[in-house]
Amino acid sequence: xxxxxxxxxxxxxxxxxxxxxxxxxxxxxxxxxxxxxxxxxxxxxxxxxxxxxxxxxxxxxxxxxxxxxxxxxxxxxxxxxxxxxxxxxxxxxxxxxxxxxxxxxxxxxxxxxxxxxxxxxxxxxxxxxxxxxxxxxxxxxxxxxxxxxxxxxxxxxxxxxxxxxxxxxxxxxxxxxxxxxxxxxxxxxxxxxxxxxxxxxxxxxxxxxxxxxxxxxxxxxxxxxxxxxxxxxxxxxxxxxxxxxxxxxxxxxxxxxxxxxxxxxxxxxxxxxxxxxxxxxxxxxxxxxxxxxxxxxxxxxxxxxxxxxxxxxxxxxxxxxxxxxxxxxxxxxxxxxxxxxxxxxxxxxxxxxxxxxxxxxxxxxxxxxxxxxxxxxxxxxxxxxxxxxxxxx
Numbered sequence: 001x002x003x004x005x006x007x008x009x010x011x012x013x014x015x016x017x018x019x020x021x022x023x024x025x026x027x028x029x030x031x032x033x034x035x036x037x038x039x040x041x042x043x044x045x046x047x048x049x050x051x052x053x054x055x056x057x058x059x060x061x062x063x064x065x066x067x068x069x070x071x072x073x074x075x076x077x078x079x080x081x082x083x084x085x086x087x088x089x090x091x092x093x094x095x096x097x098x099x100x101x102x103x104x105x106x107x108x109x110x111x112x113x114x115x116x117x118x119x120x121x122x123x124x125x126x127x128x129x130x131x132x133x134x135x136x137x138x139x140x141x142x143x144x145x146x147x148x149x150x151x152x153x154x155x156x157x158x159x160x161x162x163x164x165x166x167x168x169x170x171x172x173x174x175x176x177x178x179x180x181x182x183x184x185x186x187x188x189x190x191x192x193x194x195x196x197x198x199x200x201x202x203x204x205x206x207x208x209x210x211x212x213x214x215x216x217x218x219x220x221x222x223x224x225x226x227x228x229x230x231x232x233x234x235x236x237x238x239x240x241x242x243x244x245x246x247x248x249x250x251x252x253x254x255x256x257x258x259x260x261x262x263x264x265x266x267x268x269x270x271x272x273x274x275x276x277x278x279x280x281x282x283x284x285x286x287x288x289x290x291x292x293x294x295x296x297x298x299x300x301x302x303x304x305x306x307x308x309x310x311x312x313x314x315x316x317x318x319x320x321x322x323x324x325x326x327x328x329x330x331x332x333x334x335x336x337x338x339x340x341x342x343x344x345x346x347x348x349x350x351x352x353x354x355x356x357x358x359x360x361x362x363x364x365x366x367x368x369x370x371x372x373x374x375x376x377x378x379x380x381x382x383x384x385x386x387x388x389x390x391x392x393x
Contacts, residue, residue, distance in 0.1 A: 055178025066187025070098035141298030
């Protein structure tokens, strides 16, 4: 192994993900830079309408990050002090943080042991008189069990929100992500399946939710600069406390150009995943996460789970060994409730979500992005096989 002085599989590091930018993207951005509108201009509603059509939703609201999307969604359903929102333990901190931003309390649900998606039964067991919503995270790009979650939400009169930041381009039982729940939140960070640089979007069929989020992204003000310009007026009114979560036209046109290729990119990710699945199936040291047959997985991440009982090394050693082979592995995620902020503020400790906590010690995300060529995938497979053989028990 390279970790022991050998020659690495690759001469240069292959990142776990990266953006794909072509001349269409560059031209779209430069055209806006030459226009009169750099922000709050006509590209924003155009992007929103195109994204709503792409996802099958009636409304889409553009914001400047996936975190802002989650925050706006919590604001739209009036989360406040005393409210509880059920969130998965296996996610990025922003999912739970958005609840805190509005004064609510996140309640952590454990994961399904095979998929690491939120376990619907465990989520339902956490519902109390204070529960107002469930946020389900499409971990890695696989849509959650939305029929089961919808039944739970309806039974208890809860709002169901999808953190779909990983799953643009995916679908559940033939229905596109973005049209499955009350609100779906997306991220357009460069490592995601499509990018605007930084940016986010919320889709919904609820017009009132959409209107509240549009005000919220603009300081709580009822109109933006473009609308007042078109009307030839100047007056505006701040009706509620909001934030500056606006997306620029520069970001929006990049998003529109990228969105045209999402379906193509999703197929490429799925082809890489299929190759990974076949290569790793015979290895006793690792196993991929289970994928339900009724979903189209968007594969923002490809997560391997180590079979530590078949290994002479732990995840940390596997991680270091693969990095030394110039394979840019990562770990997604540290369970949110185990972060110092949450342990100090809420007193939550290890043992609250045992499935997610155990999985965290075993998971590694290997490179997965649409711009990978066949040799890149072959290098990843070779490196994983090499490290597995070296650490075989």
